[in-house]
Amino acid sequence: xxxxxxxxxxxxxxxxxxxxxxxxxxxxxxxxxxxxxxxxxxxxxxxxxxxxxxxxxxxxxxxxxxxxxxxxxxxxxxxxxxxxxxxxxxxxxxxxxxxxxxxxxxxxxxxxxxxxxxxxxxxxxxxxxxxxxxxxxxxxxxxxxxxxxxxxxxxxxxx
Amino acid sequence: xxxxxxxxxxxxxxxxxxxxxxxxxxxxxxxxxxxxxxxxxxxxxxxxxxxxxxxxxxxxxxxxxxxxxxxxxxxxxxxxxxxxxxxxxxxxxxxxxxxxxxxxxxxxxxxxxxxxxxxxxxxxxxxxxxxxxxxxxxxxxxxxxxxxxxxxxxxxxxxxxxxxxxxxxx
Amino acid sequence: xxxxxxxxxxxxxxxxxxxxxxxxxxxxxxxxxxxxxxxxxxxxxxxxxxxxxxxxxxxxxxxxxxxxxxxxxxxxxxxxxxxxxxxxxxxxxxxxxxxxxxxxxxxxxxxxxxxxxxxxxxxxxxxxxxxxxxxxxxxxxxxxxxxxxxxxxxxxxxxxxxxxxxxxxxxxxxxxxxxxxxxxxxxxxxxxxxxxxxxxxxxxxxxxxxxxxxxxxxxxxxxxxxxxxxxxxxxxxxxxxxxxxxxxxxxxxxxxxxxxxxxxxxxxxxxxxxxxxxxxxxxxxxxxxxxxxxxxxxxxxxxxxxxxxxxxxxxxxxxxxxxxxxxxxxxxxxxxxxxxxxxxxxxxxxxxxxxxxxxxxxxxxxxxxxxxxxxxxxxxxxxxxxxxxx
Numbered sequence: 268x269x270x271x272x273x274x275x276x277x278x279x280x281x282x283x284x285x286x287x288x289x290x291x292x293x294x295x296x297x298x299x300x301x302x303x304x305x306x307x308x309x310x311x312x313x314x315x316x317x318x319x320x321x322x323x324x325x326x327x328x329x330x331x332x333x334x335x336x337x338x339x340x341x342x343x344x345x346x347x348x349x350x351x352x353x354x355x356x357x358x359x360x361x362x363x364x365x366x367x368x369x370x371x372x373x374x375x376x377x378x379x380x381x382x383x384x385x386x387x388x389x390x391x392x393x394x395x396x397x398x399x400x401x402x403x404x405x406x407x408x409x410x411x412x413x414x415x416x417x418x419x420x421x422x423x424x425x426x
Numbered sequence: 427x428x429x430x431x432x433x434x435x436x437x438x439x440x441x442x443x444x445x446x447x448x449x450x451x452x453x454x455x456x457x458x459x460x461x462x463x464x465x466x467x468x469x470x471x472x473x474x475x476x477x478x479x480x481x482x483x484x485x486x487x488x489x490x491x492x493x494x495x496x497x498x499x500x501x502x503x504x505x506x507x508x509x510x511x512x513x514x515x516x517x518x519x520x521x522x523x524x525x526x527x528x529x530x531x532x533x534x535x536x537x538x539x540x541x542x543x544x545x546x547x548x549x550x551x552x553x554x555x556x557x558x559x560x561x562x563x564x565x566x567x568x569x570x571x572x573x574x575x576x577x578x579x580x581x582x583x584x585x586x587x588x589x590x591x592x593x594x595x596x
Numbered sequence: 597x598x599x600x601x602x603x604x605x606x607x608x609x610x611x612x613x614x615x616x617x618x619x620x621x622x623x624x625x626x627x628x629x630x631x632x633x634x635x636x637x638x639x640x641x642x643x644x645x646x647x648x649x650x651x652x653x654x655x656x657x658x659x660x661x662x663x664x665x666x667x668x669x670x671x672x673x674x675x676x677x678x679x680x681x682x683x684x685x686x687x688x689x690x691x692x693x694x695x696x697x698x699x700x701x702x703x704x705x706x707x708x709x710x711x712x713x714x715x716x717x718x719x720x721x722x723x724x725x726x727x728x729x730x731x732x733x734x735x736x737x738x739x740x741x742x743x744x745x746x747x748x749x750x751x752x753x754x755x756x757x758x759x760x761x762x763x764x765x766x767x768x769x770x771x772x773x774x775x776x777x778x779x780x781x782x783x784x785x786x787x788x789x790x791x792x793x794x795x796x797x798x799x800x801x802x803x804x805x806x807x808x809x810x811x812x813x814x815x816x817x818x819x820x821x822x823x824x825x826x827x828x829x830x831x832x833x834x835x836x837x838x839x840x841x842x843x844x845x846x847x848x849x850x851x852x853x854x855x856x857x858x859x860x861x862x863x864x865x866x867x868x869x870x871x872x873x874x875x876x877x878x879x880x881x882x883x884x885x886x887x888x889x890x891x892x893x894x895x896x897x898x899x900x901x902x903x904x905x906x907x908x909x910x911x912x913x914x915x916x917x918x919x920x921x922x923x924x925x926x927x928x929x930x931x932x933x934x935x936x937x938x939x940x941x942x943x944x945x946x947x948x949x950x951x952x953x954x955x956x957x958x959x960x961x962x963x964x965x966x967x968x969x970x971x972x973x974x975x976x977x978x979x980x981x982x983x984x985x986x
């Protein structure tokens with residue numbers, strides 16, 4: 268990793284590295300609320316996220332690549348979310364799943380709810396819905412994979 | 427086999443009313459029937475006694491404790507709802523406290539389940555339950571100010587305030 | 597922190613493998629505070645439990661709530677009845693329809709509206725289907741709590757069949773938002789009646805398999821029998837309700853005690869447990885799935901023709917008054933104490949949820965248990981954090 272933020276890789280190597288990274292994502296479930304049930308349903312036999320290379324359950328945040336924030340982000344929980352995000356090593360991505368973590372959702376006027384997790388974390392993919400179907404999560408993962416394929420690690424890590 | 431569910435009959439509620447009056451006597455502020463439940467109003471100091479009397483009459487199931495804010499009348503109200511499995515009847519016990527000094531004795535020695543309900547009512551309305559061993563926050567965050575469920579606290583999303591996500595500066 | 601003096605024996609193990617000489621020396625130990633959650637794979641959501649441990653034994657447990665507190669009661673005061681039904685789906689988010697129904701009944705009873713019989717029966721069918729979906733998920737996820745990785749696959753697969761039926765009617769899998777004041781939103785679609793009996797047949801065979809799957813498993817039985825015993829008087833004192841209370845031996849069900857949704861027309865039993873341990877709570881929910889299948893079948897046979905909604909109009913205002921309506925949901929008793937002053941929004945709506953009272957008994961249940969039993973007991977209570985924190 269000490270090399271990758273200084274050197275722009277040649278195209279075949281960059282292609283292979285990104286191809287390997289995008290098809291071996293390890294997602295940390297930050298299943299907070301109702302969207303957690305649909306996220307879990309996407310890992311179960313009917314929708315099966317494993318066929319995209321995404322393995323659902325890492326043992327700890329330190330081993331995860333993607334954090335799927337699924338559910339309402341209540342103000343009391345935000346320090347925990349930020350702490351878990353900081354525990355993840357680079358390169359890391361965030362998917363905001365459901366309208367509560369996109370923008371506050373149906374509780375936008377509540378006194379205890381954060382209006383979207385993108386006020387605190389950099390979000391890559393927003394999946395709308397309340398709750399989104401598991402197929403929507405699969406679509407979001409595919410869009411993230413397209414993004415990863417185009418990515419240049421030098422630009423990402425040298426900032 | 428099914429036994430048809432029945433709303434508690436008037437005679438059952440009358441029977442319970444007379445038993446309650448016999449045991450509580452003058453402490454009963456008002457005892458009336460309202461849509462298949464009994465509503466018992468007592469003075470705030472008599473709340474644990476009223477609940478203890480109900481418990482001896484078979485109302486062992488402690489359902490909830492909540493608060494209501496009546497700003498025009500300058501008072502807060504404490505509701506306790508109990509249920510009797512054997513007799514299939516429900517009673518709501520109501521106490522009124524002034525908004526300037528909302529203090530009610532705790533019912534934790536009568537029903538152990540009132541512990542969490544009283545903590546929640548305190549933090550949302552500001553009603554102090556005297557005698558509760560550890561009256562501390564249950565649902566709200568430490569930095570939350572005020573008593574949110576009172577009517578004069580507006581939902582602040584509709585009012586501008588400084589950004590709450592500023593955990594890292596200062 | 598208390599100082600507990602313990603004695604330890606250290607021995608010399610001979611080459612034959614048995615202890616030949618022992619010496620005793622004093623060790624001093626203290627209590628340790630362990631924080632479980634709020635982000636933890638097995639706390640069913642964002643529940644944080646702070647336990648004080650003496651070695652492996654729990655001395656004191658203190659659940660910390662509030663990580664999903666979205667202020668439903670305050671929001672309900674700002675929303676019209678139609679918006680409120682959409683909101684209350686998200687209370688017990690595993691079984692969405694079961695939360696809307698008591699609120700609609702409360703408004704209807706205050707306004708003294710009779711809903712058509714067809715709407716009542718349709719509500720019962722959807723209610724019990726949601727209960728099937730919820731209990732199927734519980735049976736699967738409880739195996740996951742104890743370390744078995746296959747049961748959740750089976751549980752979610754069965755849940756998908758029930759969700760297919762719900763989606764066919766309401767268009768949504770989880771937050772159905774289908775009950776309206778005056779009935780339900782629309783009639784069942786064409787082809788729905790033919791779809792239900794095969795799925796009920798499937799669920800009945802699956803229920804037998806659920807009973808064999810885990811009950812004959814020695815590991816499961818040892819991890820759940822005798823663990824987390826909840827005596828009935830303690831359960832009543834704390835307000836525990838639903839399958840947890842019935843597993844402790846108290847025969848009570850709001851479906852039999854309250855006159856709502858015409859449950860008196862159906863004949864079903866209330867299974868009751870004996871000891872109130874985790875095993876009983878698991879078996880209780882499997883047996884309730886069986887009863888739900890019976891109720892749905894009877895309801896389908898009794899579906900009368902007619903309208904499905906007595907239209908109340910967009911400018912519906914709930915008349916002044918107060919009422920408490922409760923329903924027996926999969927988590928326990930969901931009740932709404934509605935105080936209305938004649939406006940469109942409720943003046944005060946106190947939501948009494950099953951999970952809040954179920955989890956309040958945790959400090960009692962977790963005393964003097966071992967650390968691995970914490971997860972077994974938490975899972976067997978089958979709570980949903982949205983229901984607790986509202």
